[in-house]
Amino acid sequence: MTEVLLRVENLHVYVGETQIIHGITLEIKRGEIHAIMGRNGAGKSTLANVIMGHPAYEITDGTIHYKGEDINEMEVFERARAGMFLSFQYPAAIPGVQVGTFLRKSVASVRGEAPSPREFRKELNEAMKQLDMDKSFLSRYVNDGFSGGEKKRLEILQMLMLQPDMALLDETDSGLDIDALRIVAEGINAVAEHTGCLIITHYQRLLDLVKPDVVHVLIDGKIVESGGPELAVKLEQEGYDWVDALA
Amino acid sequence: MTQEAQDAVGDYKYGFHDPESATIRFDKGLSEQVVRDISELKEEPEWMTEIRVKAYHHFMEREMPTWGNCESLQSIDFDNVTYFLRSSDKTEKDWDDVPDDIKRTFDRLGIPEAEQKWLGGVTAQYESEAVYHSIREDLEEQGVLFLDMDSGLKEYPEIVRKYFGTVVPHTDNKFSALNTAVWSGGSFIYVPKGVHVEMPVQAYFRINAKNMGQFERTLIIADEGSSIHYVEGCTAPTYSTDSLHSAVVELIAMEGAKIRYSTVQNWSANVYNLVTKRGVAHKNATVEWVDGNIGSKLTMKYPAVLLKGEGAHAEVISVAYAGEGQHQDAGAKVHHLAPNTTSSILSKSISKNGGRSSYRGMLQVTPKASGCRSKVVCDALMLDEDSRSDTYPTMEIGNASADLEHEASVSKVSGDQLFYLMSRGHTEEEAMGMIVNGFFEPFTRELPMEYAVELNRLLELEMEGSIG
Numbered sequence A: 001m002t003e004v005l006l007r008v009e010n011l012h013v014y015v016g017e018t019q020i021i022h023g024i025t026l027e028i029k030r031g032e033i034h035a036i037m038g039r040n041g042a043g044k045s046t047l048a049n050v051i052m053g054h055p056a057y058e059i060t061d062g063t064i065h066y067k068g069e070d071i072n073e074m075e076v077f078e079r080a081r082a083g084m085f086l087s088f089q090y091p092a093a094i095p096g097v098q099v100g101t102f103l104r105k106s107v108a109s110v111r112g113e114a115p116s117p118r119e120f121r122k123e124l125n126e127a128m129k130q131l132d133m134d135k136s137f138l139s140r141y142v143n144d145g146f147s148g149g150e151k152k153r154l155e156i157l158q159m160l161m162l163q164p165d166m167a168l169l170d171e172t173d174s175g176l177d178i179d180a181l182r183i184v185a186e187g188i189n190a191v192a193e194h195t196g197c198l199i200i201t202h203y204q205r206l207l208d209l210v211k212p213d214v215v216h217v218l219i220d221g222k223i224v225e226s227g228g229p230e231l232a233v234k235l236e237q238e239g240y241d242w243v244d245a246l247a
Numbered sequence B: 001m002t003q004e005a006q007d008a009v010g011d012y013k014y015g016f017h018d019p020e021s022a023t024i025r026f027d028k029g030l031s032e033q034v035v036r037d038i039s040e041l042k043e044e045p046e047w048m049t050e051i052r053v054k055a056y057h058h059f060m061e062r063e064m065p066t067w068g069n070c071e072s073l074q075s076i077d078f079d080n081v082t083y084f085l086r087s088s089d090k091t092e093k094d095w096d097d098v099p100d101d102i103k104r105t106f107d108r109l110g111i112p113e114a115e116q117k118w119l120g121g122v123t124a125q126y127e128s129e130a131v132y133h134s135i136r137e138d139l140e141e142q143g144v145l146f147l148d149m150d151s152g153l154k155e156y157p158e159i160v161r162k163y164f165g166t167v168v169p170h171t172d173n174k175f176s177a178l179n180t181a182v183w184s185g186g187s188f189i190y191v192p193k194g195v196h197v198e199m200p201v202q203a204y205f206r207i208n209a210k211n212m213g214q215f216e217r218t219l220i221i222a223d224e225g226s227s228i229h230y231v232e233g234c235t236a237p238t239y240s241t242d243s244l245h246s247a248v249v250e251l252i253a254m255e256g257a258k259i260r261y262s263t264v265q266n267w268s269a270n271v272y273n274l275v276t277k278r279g280v281a282h283k284n285a286t287v288e289w290v291d292g293n294i295g296s297k298l299t300m301k302y303p304a305v306l307l308k309g310e311g312a313h314a315e316v317i318s319v320a321y322a323g324e325g326q327h328q329d330a331g332a333k334v335h336h337l338a339p340n341t342t343s344s345i346l347s348k349s350i351s352k353n354g355g356r357s358s359y360r361g362m363l364q365v366t367p368k369a370s371g372c373r374s375k376v377v378c379d380a381l382m383l384d385e386d387s388r389s390d391t392y393p394t395m396e397i398g399n400a401s402a403d404l405e406h407e408a409s410v411s412k413v414s415g416d417q418l419f420y421l422m423s424r425g426h427t428e429e430e431a432m433g434m435i436v437n438g439f440f441e442p443f444t445r446e447l448p449m450e451y452a453v454e455l456n457r458l459l460e461l462e463m464e465g466s467i468g
Helices: A044-052 A076-081 A099-111 A117-130 A135-139 A148-162 A178-192 A205-209 A230-238 B003-009 B032-041 B046-061 B070-074 B100-108 B111-118 B137-141 B149-155 B157-163 B174-182 B415-422 B428-444 B449-463
Strands: A004-015 A018-029 A033-037 A058-066 A084-087 A094-098 A166-170 A196-201 A214-219 A222-227 B121-126 B129-135 B145-148 B187-191 B201-206 B217-222 B227-235 B243-245 B248-253 B258-267 B271-281 B286-295 B298-301 B304-307 B313-322 B327-336 B342-351 B356-365 B373-382 B388-397 B403-412
Touching: A004 A044, A004 A196, A018 A044, A018 A058, A018 A196, A018 A222, A033 A044, A033 A230, A044 A058, A044 A084, A044 A166, A044 A196, A076 A084, A076 A099, A076 B415, A084 A148, A094 A099, A094 B415, A094 B428, A099 A117, A099 A135, A099 A148, A099 B428, A117 A135, A117 A148, A117 A178, A135 A148, A148 A178, A166 A178, A178 A196, A178 A205, A196 A205, A214 A230, A222 A230, B032 B046, B032 B174, B046 B174, B070 B298, B100 B111, B100 B121, B100 B201, B111 B121, B111 B201, B111 B449, B121 B145, B129 B137, B129 B145, B129 B149, B145 B149, B149 B157, B149 B187, B149 B217, B157 B217, B174 B248, B174 B271, B187 B227, B217 B227, B217 B258, B248 B258, B248 B286, B258 B271, B258 B449, B271 B286, B271 B313, B286 B298, B286 B327, B286 B449, B304 B313, B313 B327, B313 B356, B313 B428, B327 B342, B342 B356, B342 B388, B342 B428, B356 B373, B356 B403, B373 B388, B373 B428, B388 B403, B415 B428, B428 B449
Parallel strands: A033 A196, A033 A214, A084 A166, A166 A196, B121 B201, B187 B217, B201 B227, B217 B248, B227 B258, B243 B271, B248 B271, B258 B286, B271 B298, B271 B304, B286 B313, B298 B327, B304 B327, B313 B342, B327 B356, B342 B373, B356 B388, B373 B403
Antiparallel strands: A004 A018, A004 A058, A214 A222, B121 B129, B145 B187
């Protein structure tokens, strides 16, 4: 039986006084790709952030289990070390910290030991080649002055280097031109076989390149419809109006 | 270390102290006789004794500065300071000849190792005087003079007499008067015309005794078209009572010369660090201060450059880190006294756990200094709500042709940055350490690599155990 990586059950989430998520249930196995689609403000990013442990969100009801364990009390860095990864919609800039140094330190933190410099360089070269990234990236400061597309590439580079078990990809396709989108999609496909993926997106175009096993439609903090890849196609063609009736 | 002392200073890596081994120790307190005794003990020429005595009287009459941190300054007990302590009878040229206990201290600080790896010369000062001194033979052959200041006065009295006190006169401020009265140790450097000293030379200042006052005096002269990079490091042990460090540094860059003076001062939290540093840049010369201040109870230090000759350039990059109970009052002063002179000031400060950092700056352009350019950037980063940061920039612009830029920013570490870094497996403390190191990076990259690595490590250590 394939391992269940992530199980979200009846999740209710507040930010301050406002309820954002109204009872979501979801189960992702290793090797599965789930897509969450929905309009702006439906609660998609909140779901990704709350799974990663963002302190601004409060879970008032329901549970999140990761690898069979309730992670409600787990710190953000512990989740990362346990193999969870979030590709940010808006990655924060860390001025003065070089990408190369940051990657080396992050890999060491997540794996629990520093890789040998030679091994690390080899892995990094391969990953950067795969993502068509120039070496000059490594000496720039993390996300500082990066274009939208550069930020997303760096997110995927981190995913390749950190080799997560569970990847949460928050609007990784936004801000990418068609070539960049293809490269990023290849990056996701490269890990997807051994990883659970939760892809948050507005559009079908990424899902043409990364085939989801399950598509969920999120409206007002609730999953109103789940189905196969054909659901994404239908949303692209018909818009969200028809699902409003289900909410 | 007593618990009380530990509580007072927190986690300070160089807080160990070794048993005192004074061969000569003066009674605490200051008088004209003490000043004369220091001079006599050092067998100084009459003119130096007279300068000291004059400076002593000026010190006694001079008011405390009325700015900076007045309350803290007033609590200095000048009668409870040891003004001179000799811990070794001579300055050695071989580490093996340095008394064992003192050598152990410098071993623990990594100085002999650094010397072998990357330095052109080293002076190690313990309490009042240098205990070790060396310079690479090739530099000596090129006529480079690098001595401790006491030996400099003995061996080259005519050079010392010509320049001593010309950049920082004893009447400059109360603490320059004090230093001139009781100075001991420091470095004396002369670089002949056209000689470029490629490897940095280093001085390391260590206060070991309780209630010690360290008053080193440094004089660096770079003759026409020459260049030198001087590096200074400082530490002191952790005691529950205070020590006083009051140095004077004078730099003279002749036509076309370049002096870079890099400092990482890492005092324990019981040290008053009140230092006057000033350089003169003649025609087309450059003076650069790379000045890092970590630790101390109160630091008041504003590296200054007098741009005296046309086309001269000043560069000041400073960082200050103020932790609990610490006040870093630091900044820079640049005086454009000649046409077409340029300057750049970058100041970065971090305050944490109620620490306070202040930027105090002076930019002056005199009426005859036309065509000057200057850029001043001050960035402050606050790590919590209890800390404090202020900026006191002063500008006196007497020539309308000056092209000036001034930027100032105060920021806080954002929750987004912390969440991002933590999602990559870093604890909150590690994340904070990365943000802080990144903030100081424009400074760190100017340091010799060994210093940069050490500084980053120190800052990471500062972040440990501090987040609740």
